[in-house]
Amino acid sequence: MTDFDYDLFVIGAGSGGVRASRIAASHGARVAVAEEFRIGGTCVIRGCVPKKLLVYASHFAHELHDASKYGWTLGDVSFDWNKLRDFVASDVDRLERAYTATLDNNKVEHFHERAAVAGPNTVRLASGREISAKFILIAVGAWPVMPEIDGAEHCITSNEVFHLPALPKRVVIQGAGYIALEFAGIFNALGSDVTVVNRSDKILRGYDHDLTDRLLPIMQARGIRFAFNRPIRRVEKSADGSLIVHAGEGDPIGADVVMVATGRRPKTDGLGLDTASVALGSGGEIPVDEYNRTSCSSIYAVGDVTDRVQLTPVAIREGHAFADTVFGSMPRTTAYDHIPSAVFSQPPLAAVGLTEAQAREVHGHVKVYTSDFRPMKNMFSEVMERGYYKLVVDPQTDKVLGVHMIGPDAPEILQAVAIAVKAGLTKAQFDETVALHPSMAEELVLMR
Template identity: 55%
Template sequence: MAYDVDLFVIGGGSGGVRAARIAAGHGARVMLAEEYRLGGTCVIRGCVPKKLMVYASRFADEFEDAAGFGWTLGEARFDWSVLKANRDAEIARLERIYRSLLDSSKVEVADERARIVDAHTVELASGRRVSAGHILIAVGASPTMEPRIPGGDLGMTSNEVFELENQPERILVIGGGYIAVEFAGIFAGLGTKTTLLHRGDKLLRGFDEDLRDALGDAYAKRGIDLALGLTLSRIDRDGGRLAATLSDGRVETFDRVLVATGRRPLTAGLGLETVGIATDGIGAIPVDAYSQTAVPSIYAVGDVTNRANLTPVAIREGHAFADTVFGGKRHCVDHGLIPTAVFSTPEIGTVGMGEEAARAKHGDDVVIFKAGFRPMKATISGRDERTLMKIVVQGSTDRVLGVHVVGHDAGEIIQMAGIALTMGATKADFDRTIAVHPTASEELVTMRTPHVVKAPVGVG
């Protein structure tokens, strides 16, 4: 049967755009539909605009530190409207680049919603139907407002935060994951009185415990009110502000409440039920290692599959799909070792196993190397901050299982460490690498003495 196109991509985010471009490069006729803006969550209302705000939030530290290095500065003032305008202009520029890349790849773009009619047909909101040899779902996920509470609709999600016209004087951020932690750091750095509410006893569940402790300590020192072990019971209007009732009974008022408690795949209304694709409990699409669904002609990549919800993973999955289906190069993505960064302040970079996960798998066959120190810049600036470097090693093989960093440029450092771990580096490989001095990252190749956990008094 002759189809209108070889590939129809639903979703113009990072994963969908990469898949469309690579498939077109392999000679496929490709069409892509995006109902909002090209670039997806990461470019439009996620990693990129958020990282720009992170940069903005760190200038206050730079101004303060400058005095210790001999600089005398005038009064520093922050203008939210200037940041918003410049940030929005940059995002618009990036969106134009995405469109240009698709145009140059000869990918036809439909700026409207699409839904699946059958295994080889997609219908656009305009009513146009397009037949395709293969369909790729790359619609991503969206933030949730859960759990549902009275007045919960008065809060905002990480989508709406980028639309704020004015900087809040006081904000309540709810959640303990990447998004909540990063926005709490942003607002606090910009001068907003910030409360971070999380039902757990520590932030960043699933991360190495030393990282979690280090971030909690650092945030407390930076003046962020950590309301841990608590939940939000209700939100009420209080004049022009919001009154938040916490689970311990106290009521506090804020200008804004940001709910960052999770995200769900955007599968509602896609027509999956018409072709027999059943989603899981949160709406994610089950796929195999090659991103293929239960319907052979339909694939899915990115956050909509809920495998590893990170932009570089979606890009890699989209590329692998296109190579496999249209390029004659069958391969899949290894989700087992993914370097990642949390753009808190201080920053976190991590790759591989944390100490707890390593001990759960390898028992006593785990050796820890750890260094905590005051960074060189702080010795003159006088800032009270610490850097943490940690290496997790399997004792019997000497293989490095994980590397974890808290401090300046941790994300940049962990990218390079990720290469080493992907190649199967051993601790001996780290040890024979010549240090770059003076840097913080040199600690990763100069740690020689294993960290010994002291037994409690009266034990052993």
């Protein structure tokens, strides 16, 4: 491989690209990576990490309100968006430095400019320099989809939401997926007037219906308005800078910020993949085999750009598996079953395995166990929100096929439960486990 400038050139320094670079270098490969924006990728720079910090901050709105019932006397309470925004930005800076240090410590060279494929073994940097590599890895992720509507230039996506100059008084969010609902909860808790508009009457497609059926009225009770079957047709900007949203056939909706959260598309435009005959799917995604290889034998792809599962931990595993396979003589694939997921809505929900509907399609008859309870945390609150846990079980083998939860700390609890589901444990083994009392998690082993 010494005939090439590098053994591996990675395009994209997000979670998958950084992991692949580090592991390949640990196997002795000469590695370089190009990143056109900031090292760390979507999750670290403008995705799940800064968003989770906003979620934590928004929780204080409810905690402070309930504090008096716990005996606390508080003085004047106010919220400073600029302070929160700047703190989140500083933590993003810290994480970018940490990711950069990871590359440096593993002797991975990094180029801070856009790179594109210029052939099966060649990349071209924005500066015009061409670099050769035995293998090329595409790890550029995905990009928010902006619908083609009049006034789209007045809208923002999840990329820009972390940099708002002020907390908007009125927010309109288009979409009903996890990004839309998480930011609806954040802005609502921080004091904004929030309206969610969606082209259908469903939220969180892919999650168990019992969870979504419970989440919707809870969000509505918290003051979030939902306008279903009303996709945005156009957005107008008034003379005072405010926005008027025309959605569906209903009355116009006033807003200070319009956020579009209608999905993410693999970021393959202008990547030069045709120069190496790399095939693309209908959505711009890069199809790969089980070892992450594209239709070009020297080019691989991992993460959201493949549109298999758009989750950071999956991209990390794919990047690791690629590096072990190609440079470590340890062929590895990534398993896509039993991947836990969560929505950091308010309250959050989390799930692993099959939904009840999916289980019935696969197994026919299934057993369903549920627990409907009021979390102890809510006893001191005016909020009457209840928690709900659900186990979907195969009656033939007694294996737990899926676990679905909504309530405080559901994602934290689910991670441990996902181990049990992945291991194929049975309902009887859940029942044999002694409950940890008092906790919400104990409900998982008390369902009969």
